[in-house]
Amino acid sequence: MESQLIPILVVFPIIVSVILNLMHGKNHLRLLVLALGLVIIALPFTADYGLHTFGGHLRGVSARSLAPGIVYTFNSQKMLSILVLSLICYLAIIAYLGAFRQPSGVYLSFLIVGIASATAVILTDDIFNFYVFMEIALISQTALVIATGTIQSVKASVKYLIVGNVAMNLVLLAIGLILASVGSLNISDIQRYMTALGDGFLTQPTLLLAAGLLIFGWAYSSGLFPFHSIKSEMYGSAEPHAAGFIQTMTKFILVSYAIILLRIFSGVPTVRPLMLALSMGAMIFGVVMALRQDDYRRLLSFHAVSQAGYVAGGLSIGTPLGIAAGIFHAVNHVLYKSALFIGCEVIKYRSKTTDFHKLGGAIVGIPFVGALVLGAKFAISGIPPFNGFQSKLMLLKAAMGVGMPEIALVMILVSIATFASMMKAFYMVYLKAKEGEVVEEPVPATHVLALIILVGLCVLLGLYPDLALRYIMPVATNLGSPWPGGVP
Amino acid sequence: MIQLASYLTAGILVLVGLFAVIFKDNLIKKVMGLVFISDGVNLVLISMGYRVDGIIPILTPEMDAQTFASLAAYPLTMALVLTAIVIAVSTTTLILGLIIRLYQHEKSLSVEKIWGGK
Numbered sequence: 001m002e003s004q005l006i007p008i009l010v011v012f013p014i015i016v017s018v019i020l021n022l023m024h025g026k027n028h029l030r031l032l033v034l035a036l037g038l039v040i041i042a043l044p045f046t047a048d049y050g051l052h053t054f055g056g057h058l059r060g061v062s063a064r065s066l067a068p069g070i071v072y073t074f075n076s077q078k079m080l081s082i083l084v085l086s087l088i089c090y091l092a093i094i095a096y097l098g099a100f101r102q103p104s105g106v107y108l109s110f111l112i113v114g115i116a117s118a119t120a121v122i123l124t125d126d127i128f129n130f131y132v133f134m135e136i137a138l139i140s141q142t143a144l145v146i147a148t149g150t151i152q153s154v155k156a157s158v159k160y161l162i163v164g165n166v167a168m169n170l171v172l173l174a175i176g177l178i179l180a181s182v183g184s185l186n187i188s189d190i191q192r193y194m195t196a197l198g199d200g201f202l203t204q205p206t207l208l209l210a211a212g213l214l215i216f217g218w219a220y221s222s223g224l225f226p227f228h229s230i231k232s233e234m235y236g237s238a239e240p241h242a243a244g245f246i247q248t249m250t251k252f253i254l255v256s257y258a259i260i261l262l263r264i265f266s267g268v269p270t271v272r273p274l275m276l277a278l279s280m281g282a283m284i285f286g287v288v289m290a291l292r293q294d295d296y297r298r299l300l301s302f303h304a305v306s307q308a309g310y311v312a313g314g315l316s317i318g319t320p321l322g323i324a325a326g327i328f329h330a331v332n333h334v335l336y337k338s339a340l341f342i343g344c345e346v347i348k349y350r351s352k353t354t355d356f357h358k359l360g361g362a363i364v365g366i367p368f369v370g371a372l373v374l375g376a377k378f379a380i381s382g383i384p385p386f387n388g389f390q391s392k393l394m395l396l397k398a399a400m401g402v403g404m405p406e407i408a409l410v411m412i413l414v415s416i417a418t419f420a421s422m423m424k425a426f427y428m429v430y431l432k433a434k435e436g437e438v439v440e441e442p443v444p445a446t447h448v449l450a451l452i453i454l455v456g457l458c459v460l461l462g463l464y465p466d467l468a469l470r471y472i473m474p475v476a477t478n479l480g481s482p483w484p485g486g487v488p
Numbered sequence: 489m490i491q492l493a494s495y496l497t498a499g500i501l502v503l504v505g506l507f508a509v510i511f512k513d514n515l516i517k518k519v520m521g522l523v524f525i526s527d528g529v530n531l532v533l534i535s536m537g538y539r540v541d542g543i544i545p546i547l548t549p550e551m552d553a554q555t556f557a558s559l560a561a562y563p564l565t566m567a568l569v570l571t572a573i574v575i576a577v578s579t580t581t582l583i584l585g586l587i588i589r590l591y592q593h594e595k596s597l598s599v600e601k602i603w604g605g606k
Contacts, residue, residue, distance in 0.1 A: 128568055135575045139582060146586065151593050154586050155602065158515070161583045165522045165576075166509055169529045172572055173502075176533045179565070 003050040006072045006123060009043050009082060013116035016040065017109040024105030030097055033108050037090040040115060044082045049075050051125070071125040071186060077327060077475035078122050080468060081252045084331055085122075088248045088338050089115050091450040095241035095342050098446025099349055110143040111245060118249040122256045127175050128185045130260065131168070134221060137249060138164050144242040145234055153237040160234050163227065167220035174213035177206045178264075191263045201267055211265050215274055218261060222254035224312055225281025228305040229289065235301035240348060243297070244341035247304040248334040251311060255330050258315040259323075262479060266318070269484040275316035280410060283309025287417045291424075296344050296354040299425055300337070303380065303418060307333045310411065314395045317402055320473075320480030325394035327472045332387040332461060336379035339454035343373035346447050347429055356425075360434035366443055370430045372451040377426055379458045381419035387461035402483035494535040501528030515587050515597045519580060526576040530569045537562035 016036045023029050055069035089111055096111075097103055117137035124130050142157045179185055181204060182193045194201060201207055218224070223231025231250070235243040258275070265271040286306025293299040311333060314326025346369050347362060348354050363370045379386035382393075392415060399408040461468055501524050508521025538561060545563035547556050587597065594602050 128571075132571060132575065135579065139578060142582065151590070154589050154593075158583060158586045158590060159603075161579060161586070162509065162518055162522065165579055165583070166506070166525060168579075169522075169525045172568075173529045173532060176529070176536060176565070176568070179568075180536050185564075 003048040003052055003074060005047040006050070006052040006074045007054075009047060009074075009123065010072075010116050010120045012043060013040055013112050013119065017112040017116065020105045020109040020112060022105070024109075026105070029103055029105055029108070033093055033097075033103075037086075037093055040112070041083070041086045041090055044079045044086070047074055047079075049079070070129045071188070072120075072123040073125045074123060075475055076471040080331065080471040081122050081255065081327075082119050084334060085118055085248055085252055086115055088334055089245050091338065091342070091453060092241040092245040094446045095345060095444075095450050096239070098444035099239075099241070099345060104147075107144070107147050110140050110147070111242070113140040114144065114245060114249050118252050121253050125187045126185050127178065127187055127190065127260070130187075130256075131171055131175055134171070134217075134253065135168055137253060138168070138221075141234065141246050141249065144246060145238045147242070148237065148239055150237065156230075156233040156237040160230055163230055164220060167217050167227075170213045171217035174210040174217070177210040177213075181206050181210075187260055187263060194264055194267060198267060208268075211261075211268055211271055214261060214264075215271065215278070218254070218257045218275070219278050221250070221257060222312060223250060223282065223305045223308055224254075224278045225285055225309075228282050228285050228302075231308075232286070232289070232298070232301035232305045235304050236295070236298040240297060240300075240341040240345035243301065243304075244334075244338035247337055247341075250304075251308060251330045251334050254308060254311055255315065255327055258312060258326070259479065262315065262318055262323070266481055272316050272318050272484060276313060276407070279309045279312035279316050280407070281309070282306065283313065283410065283414050287414050287421065290421045291417060294356050296347060296356060296359070296425060296429060298354075299421065300340050300344055303340075303421065304337055306414060306418065307337065307380065309414075310392070310395060313407065313411070314391075314398055317398050317404075317407075317483065318481060319398060319402060319483060320477045321394065321401055322398035323480050324469065324472050324476035325391055325398045327476065328465070328468055329388075329391035329395060331468050331472075332379070332391045332458070335454050335461070336376045336386070336388060336458050339376035339451055339458065340373065340380065342447055342450050342454070343369060343376065346443050346451075349447070350441050350443065356428040358435075359429045360432035361430075363430040369443060369448060369451060370426075372448075372455045373430075374426060375455045376451075376458065377422040379455075379462070381422055382415045383419070385459060385462045387458045387465070390462055390465040490540075491535050491538050494531055494538070498528045498531035498535065501525070501531065513599050515590070515599060515602075518599075519583055519587070522583070523576070523580060526572070526580075530572055530576075533565045533569050533572070537565035 020033060023032060051071055051073045053069050053071050093111060117133045117140055120133035121130055142161060145153045146157050178190060182190050184190060220227045235247055238246060283306050286302050286309060290299050290302035290306060293302060311326050311330045314322045314329055344354060351359055379388040382388045395411055396408045505521040505524030505528060509518050512518055542561040543559045545560040590602060591597055596602060
């Protein structure tokens with residue numbers, strides 16, 4: 001069904017970002033961004049599910065015919081993803097406005113560009129349009145990181161951009177190879193071509209090379225192994241509220257990218273095992289690196305990468321349950337991880353540091369924030385009744401369902417290590433006696449509000465997972481397929 | 489033949505670029521490597537649209553549509569390359585700007601000195 005309002009989901013945030021840029025330094029910037037942010041959150045409810053074609057593209061056309069039209073598709077899973085993305089951006093904006101007395105219109109505009117680019121990546125059914133908005137997302141993420149003004153953020157950004165430039169050029173090369181072989185950039189057309197090709201795919205070296213290059217790009221953009229340390233350095237260099245939003249963008253880009261890979265290359269037996277191996281790498285290396293950190297922000301950054309491994313792992317399993325578990329875990333993860341980053345910003349705001357050795361005793365001054373953060377820590381560790389428990393349980397069932405108990409075991413062990421790391425962080429920040437003079441600022445009410453909303457949603461989805469799963473399951477059922485080679 | 493030569497050139501550009509990005513210590517040389525990679529990939533795309541004795545893909549009123557379809561080079565790849573060039577300019581400018589900032593602070597462009605071998 002043709003839906004005219006789908007492009008508004010991308011166009012409106014772009015217009016808002018331009019307005020905010022023009023309003024830099026002007027009065028009423030706060031009021032304006034808060035009002036327009038609410039409109040952006042409401043937008044996903046206005047569009048009907050279906051597709052929107054730009055330029056009258058004829059679906060199903062192939063074999064080097066001119067098919068320049070871009071297509072956007074919108075379904076229940078995309079609606080949920082865009083809604084959560086917009087909500088977390090809004091909470092990041094609230095936290096930013098609470099922590100900084102002179103808000104920057106330019107900085108706020110880059111937060112909104114982040115929504116626009118990630119939304120376009122989620123919506124698009126055109127692989128080149130996907131590449132373009134991935135690049136825009138990369139630039140907006142970098143801009144949010146360098147806004148901190150520290151030399152550490154510049155170093156992290158240079159490294160991220162250099163590796164990113166290589167990865168994205170290789171993705172462009174893969175797109176070129178697919179265009180040469182298939183004759184279309186439309187993902188649905190490519191999927192149809194690949195399905196018709198069947199096992200003949202394995203005899204086409206250009207398509208095999210394209211698969212490898214696209215998986216390389218997926219690992220980079222999602223911060224999976226071997227790019228986990230570059231991505232976590234980016235999270236660790238940003239202001240915590242921005243880190244929460246950047247990791248949210250990354251998770252939804254990861255999901256959209258993985259769905260494209262599954263749609264195009266589902267017939268290639270080595271693609272899903274390769275994706276699963278990268279996911280396991282991120283999961284294990286992420287949590288091991290997190291255990292070694294002495295800085296709260298960096299610890300959370302490595303956990304963000306480790307949890308990306310869970311999301312990617314579920315999607316790589318590729319069965320309906322695996323895909324549903326992966327997408328559900330992405331939604332859950334961005335909620336509790338954003339809560340943890342905002343909790344970290346409270347600590348940074350009060351104590352002017354996130355170094356564990358200089359922190360401690362926060363439970364005395366901010367017991368309510370401590371309780372909320374502890375809830376988020378339980379959620380990331382997969383403890384009931386929080387949402388992390390529900391999605392991790394689904395992931396375990398998905399791994400067992402394809403006859404891979406070793407994957408389920410790794411997931412359990414990483415979860416235990418996550419719990420240990422989170423409890424260490426809680427002890428160092430909240431429970432340990434603080435050394436030296438105590439000079440601490442009061443907590444901004446905006447941060448407490450954001451924490452209440454996020455942790456409340458974690459509990460709500462933990463108790464009623466169907467609230468999210470009813471949006472995810474139809475798409476996962478449609479997309480999923482048995483594990484290559486069957487269940488051992 | 490022309491197409492093959494341009495594919496070979498593109499391959500050499502990408503390999504030289506990757507070599508510079510991986511093995512060169514100077515940040516500016518790394519950025520030059522990135523530009524080489526980007527140019528190589530763009531050349532692959534442009535070469536894909538090449539047609540022997542082809543014409544520019546602009547349909548004028550006096551031109552027959554059938555003749556145009558049989559002779560015109562593939563325009564889609566050109567549109568992709570135009571967009572890719574714009575993106576490459578943006579990201580390269582951003583990297584160079586950050587490198588200037590890094591140089592002002594570190595007084596060096598050496599990866600070894602700035603990151604201490606990491």
